[in-house]
Amino acid sequence: MDAKQVDGRIKRMLGGIRQAFRGKIARTDAAAGVQRAQIEGLDGETVQALEHAEQFGFTGHPPAGSDCIVVPLGGQTSHGIIVNTCNGAYLPAHAA
Incomplete structure (x- = not known):
């Protein structure tokens, strides 16, 4: 197998x-015990x-x-999961 064939296989696989992408939270719901969110993608x-994957012992409602x-x-x-959320409007002034 030559380099061109390897490149072709890698491109097909990838x-x-x-890839991960950004979005904006439209609304959230934690009624079922797991926080879920509706988001708007950048497109x-x-x-x-x-699902909003939160660290054990920490919870928030973006x-x-x-x-x-x-x-x-x-x-x-x-089948995506939200791994991070942030909102600059709630950032403490001294952290900006």
Whole structure:
């Protein structure tokens, strides 16, 4: 197998992987014991009921308009998890 064939295989493999992406929280719901959020992607896509993965012992309720980072598991946006949220409006003044 030559280098061109290897490059082709790598490109095909990576083509099925979706990278992490940014979005904005539209609304959240923690009624089921796991916080889920509806987000708006940067391309205008709406993604429903993504799980917000929170660290053990920490919890928060990001308000609408908060930024988020989504990692699509298995390359599928609908199976993504929110791994981080932030909202500059709530950043303490001394931390800016």
